[in-house]
Amino acid sequence: MDGEGCRLNGEGRVGGRDGGVEAGSQSHHSGLITLEDLESFTGDLDSDFSGSPAGDNGEVMDFEEPDQMLNYWQEIGRGHRVNIPQDMAEPIQQLTMEMDTSQERERVPFTVLKCLDKVQVDKRRYEKTVWACITMREETYEQSICTGFMKIMRFICQQNSAGTYLGMTIPIVTVVQTDTSRSALAPEVTVAYCIPEQYQDQPPMPFDPDITIETWPSAVVYTREFSGSTNEASILEQIQILVAALDSADLNLSLGISFIVAGYTSLAATHRHNEIWFVDRGEA
Incomplete structure (x- = not known):
């Protein structure tokens, strides 16, 4: 994967190709x-x-x-x-x-490696995939992900080099980073959409220069489900719960400050299906 890209581990570039989002942009x-x-x-x-x-x-x-x-x-x-x-x-x-059709949404493929039932955590392997991603820096976490997703929506809906509707995949993920105490989120949030399988080999290019196409390498991911809204407070709470669960499982993981929020339902849905992910960079 490009060293300047969004990265599955959340250590990517801030903003689009120009390296940031200016005030008033x-x-x-x-x-x-x-x-x-x-x-x-x-x-x-x-x-x-x-x-x-x-x-x-x-x-x-x-x-x-x-x-x-x-x-x-x-x-x-x-x-x-x-x-x-x-x-x-x-x-x-x-x-x-x-x-509104009855067709099922295309899901990002993965393999379950282990179910840690006592702590309600799954260990999965995600293979190498191509994603469209954009990093935003708005006043709040919620504004960043909503503004970023609207840009991704435009890309999905014909504002791409293929000139066609690409199709929806789930989950839509947001890559976040915390401070060292995991008590606050960094202002930069990356919103990412997995390119559908039929376009993985030759992904359409976005018209929006802020959106980049990145190949994310295969990764081992620890995931935990949760429901409800996804705002800064709830995300920090879910990060703390996941960290505590992984610590209690004695997995000897090197837990950092990068996490991923995976959303499977609408931001406006009454019943929300979400996951919090930790990517184990020590295990390929």
């Missing part, structure tokens, strides 16, 4: 959606990854034009001081149409 104008905003109107949303809006009786609402769905999201967003930019109309429509 495009990312600050592309719409900030915090997870608190999204969680506050989950009753208006369906529970798949696209966050498809649902009507009063629970059925998915039908929007034939991209602007109709955008207006729906903007109307909700205004009530929560959230800006949904105009250029998100087509990506929102595309992702929702594709994900």
Whole structure:
């Protein structure tokens, strides 16, 4: 994998190709959606990854034009001081149409090496895969991952050299780093999307220069499931729980400050399926 890339272990570059996100850059104008905003109107949303809006009786609402769905999201967003930019109309429509089908989302493949049932941790091996990733530095963790994911959505939905909808894969992961006491998150957050299997050998290139295509090497990963929202406080709590579990299992791991949050459901879903990962860099 490129030494300047996002890296599965979280030690990648800050920002895009220019090495950072400047104050007042495009990312600050592309719409900030915090997870608190999204969680506050989950009753208006369906529970798949696209966050498809649902009507009063629970059925998915039908929007034939991209602007109709955008207006729906903007109307909700205004009530929560959230800006949904105009250029998100087509990506929102595309992702929702594709994900309202009965097709199962493509999952990042892995092999379970061991189940540590007593501490509710799985040991897995992930093979070498190609990812699209972007590192953001917004005011909060939630703003960083939401702004980064909107950029990834644009890449998935035709803003790529293939000129086609690439398809959704899960999980969407965010690579985070803590301070040495694991009591605070660093401001840089990397959002990453695994390129679908059919494009792994020749991945489409993003139009957005802030998005990079990286090959992540095979890795052994310790994972633990959790539910609920993913904000800075909950992520730090889950990191502490995972670290304590791994310490109690006497695995002799060299635990650092880099962790990964894996999300399998919409940021706006009522019932969230998440995982916290630790990558064992000492075991290939």
